[in-house]
Amino acid sequence: MKKTVRIGTRGSRLALWQANHVAACLEQAGIMTEIVVITTTGDLVLDRSLDKIGAKGVFTEELEIGLRTGHVDIAVHSAKDVQSSIPADLELLAFMEREQVNDVVVSFQTDLNLHKPGLVLGTSSTRRKAMLKRFLPNTTTAEARGNLQTRLRKLEEGQYDALVLAYAGVHRMEYDSLIRHILPETQFVPATGQGSVAIECARSLESELKLELQRILDHGPTHICLAAERAFLRTMEGGCSIPSFALATLTTAGTVQLHGGLISLDGNNCLKKYSQLQLPMLMRLVYKWPRKY
Incomplete structure (x- = not known):
């Protein structure tokens, strides 16, 4: 593939680590890359807490503009920073293998x-x-x-x-x-997507390129778990500014176990939900439905 894939990222050292990790995976597969740094609202507004900035996607909105204009081909996010609903003209192309979630x-x-x-x-x-x-x-x-x-x-x-x-x-x-x-994940249940890197693109990106990027970057078990977590997050229309949590794990019995909930700001009340989902159903959700998680 001769096309140079332009990778949009925030400019922090951690964000650049993620972008360079994506670039290394693509270059190892023979795809040339270019990293494009884009500053987001979350990077600029540091005098207020995230819940007081008031907008969803504070770490993703400017990157998504870059996808729409063609300034970048893919955007690299910490999966926990991605808002619960993705705009119709964009899609989450891949979730990379998850790190320890704690x-x-x-x-x-x-x-x-x-x-x-x-x-x-x-x-x-x-x-x-x-x-x-x-x-x-x-x-x-x-x-x-x-x-x-x-x-x-x-x-x-x-x-x-x-x-x-x-x-x-x-x-x-x-x-x-x-x-x-x-901290034990049974008590301090992580945020949706914590530990994974998400790859976003415009739906209009060339289909052949999308398939190749998915093949190289997407980690199937992680994608299944994050699809379940994000489906839970979507029911609350939440993002990184609300005190919600969700962790999905694959079981040896062929199911996905989802532990999700919401905690009050003072910590006094905590609503939890445990669900068992059949893996074949989730595989159909992930690999046949439009990728809007």
Whole structure:
């Protein structure tokens, strides 16, 4: 294939890691690539929490404009940042193999005690804030916006005792040595899509190219699980600014187990739903229906 695939991405180090990972996979398959950095609203507005910015797709909207105009061929997102409903002229082409899904506590304090009263934990996630209030009520949360390196600088300056982050980003940026606690996913159920990289494109992209990109980038088991999680998220018309959670896993019995729910902002109320879905039905959903998840 002679076409150079233009990859749209945000400009943070983590976003560029993801884009370069996609590029490496494509180039290994003989496809030339070019990385195009696009700044999103979520990158520019750092003085407000995500739930107060007011718009869905704060990390994806400008990238989607690039897809529509042909400025880029594909856009690379953290799957957890993708809004619940995709515009009709766009589609989620692939979900790459998922990393470990857990939230982790990162700190420069080697003996960090999560049960110490008054511990200040930095996070920008409404879900994490609510869960911390529920499961670690003696801690205090503080807003922590910005890319990972900015948050770590604030941590080093003493603005927080620790940060609560997704393991995937910490691991990909090689900060594993700062992980003090891995929070159990049975309590701190992750956000929809956490740990996976999503590939979005315009529906008008050449069909032959789409099929080739899917073949190289899409991880079937991850796609099935994220389709289930995103179907749950869509019922609440939510995105990364609401305190929802969903985690789907494949079972040896040939089903998908979905654990999803919603937690109140104060952490006092938590609605959970467990579902078992037959795998053949989900495979039809993923591989035969239009990819609008």
